[in-house]
Amino acid sequence: MKVLNGISVAVVVTLVPQALLGELLKALLPIFPAGQNIINLVGLTSSLLPVIIGMMVAVEFKLTPIQTAVVAISSVLGSGVATAQGDGSFLLKGTGLVINSGVTAALAVGLVLFIGTKLRSYTILLLATLTILTVGSIGAFVTYPAVKVFTIWLGKLINGTTELQPIFMGIILAALFSVLIVSPVSTVGIATAIFMEGVSSGTANLGCVAAGMTLMVAGWKANGFANSIIHIVGSPKVQMANMFAHPRCLIPIVLHAAILGGIGGAFQVTGSAISAGFGLSGLAGPLAALNHEGWGWSAGNIAIVLLCWVILPFILAVIFTRIFEKIGWTQPEYYALRFT
Known part of the structure; x- marks a missing residue:
């Protein structure tokens, strides 16, 4: 450790x-x-x-x-x-x-x-x-x-499989990275270590986005504005202790990430090894997608990026937060951040 x-x-x-x-x-x-x-x-x-x-x-x-x-x-x-x-x-x-x-x-x-x-x-x-x-x-x-x-073999396996099965692998990678981003393991370190590239990087990044957006929305009542947006502009890792204390809170995150990753795979969203583990922080994910070879700043690509990195993550975060609060599995207090 x-x-x-x-x-x-x-x-x-x-x-x-x-x-x-x-x-x-x-x-x-x-x-x-x-x-x-x-x-x-x-x-x-x-x-x-x-x-x-x-x-x-x-x-x-x-x-x-x-x-x-x-x-x-x-x-x-x-x-x-x-x-x-x-x-x-x-x-x-x-x-x-x-x-x-x-x-x-x-x-x-x-x-x-x-x-x-x-x-x-x-x-x-x-x-x-x-x-x-x-x-x-x-x-x-x-x-x-x-x-x-x-x-290199592992990176090629993941990248190659994702190119062949972008939706299926997008679901898996996004779900995996949504859990890793709230664990002690560095998502950036893993992505860099195994040379994640292209669609595998883009969908993994969406998993981090799903985690950050869900945690922001779910904990808004308990954390207020400043401590809520830190999940987006900073890192969802601030919730590590809460995730260990209330592991059920991971379920809406993983479900959200799986759907978002599948959609991202369908759109063939891309990224780089460095951007894979950052989510929306510094706009690393969206910018890496738009700057990636074969993409570019066209109106269609910008629309896809806005849909996958902003609109859908927010909508899915609200939906899953309300569902799991309604069935009593989660509540805002589970996500409360106490830095003092």
Whole structure:
């Protein structure tokens, strides 16, 4: 759980700027060319994900600064984010392999804790070298190839199946992500790790939208305006404790997500690996769909996006909230947020 929590924090810190600004600025480039500079900055930020994964995992284990730096380096070595060039330089591209970054960081933490204070005054000289030589090599040359093959296979399986069966897979992916978005697991981390793309990403994003919209509507009486819209502009994860306390509240969310995912699959809504787990936050989902190859900002596509990301989610949220309140399975107090 500490490793997963560290990865989740790292994913949010490094990928949120790109999700919030990247897609928006791409759409504004024709009238704001200088936005390309910001796109480049947030792109570089996302490529620093392996570094931050190592740092955040180390923080979870309360390691010293030297130990934290060693774990961060190991995470980068196991990520594959940097490729050696013939002239001695390195090409930094993408986010690397998220799963293997976490695996390598975990191995590095294990070695660091095992060594402890055994090196004494030689710690600053030997700890990094020993860890890079052992854990770095394992992450880069042993686990990386295996994890890469598995994650690419899984991503292709999900993306390919969704292309063949968009409605059926849309239902499954949306329902799954609607539950994950209110759990400790990072939806963005999963989508990025398995390279979700196209319709699989779009329908998964709709699952997050369904969760956020349902929680906003269902808890409106208990939370008021400010705490209600946080489910949309922020994240539905603020309801994690309430979902564990009242698991029946997940039923209207999952039903809503399944219907919305099926409709999204029918419309072939799309997205990117980064947008899949964000829902409506920063308009990441709608903008990723409109900016995706093969789509574009036509009147028809804009209408589909408004229907799938705003109109239907709100209508379905109201319907399922009233149904489950009427049968006595849920009530507004179950969704009350208490931040003080």
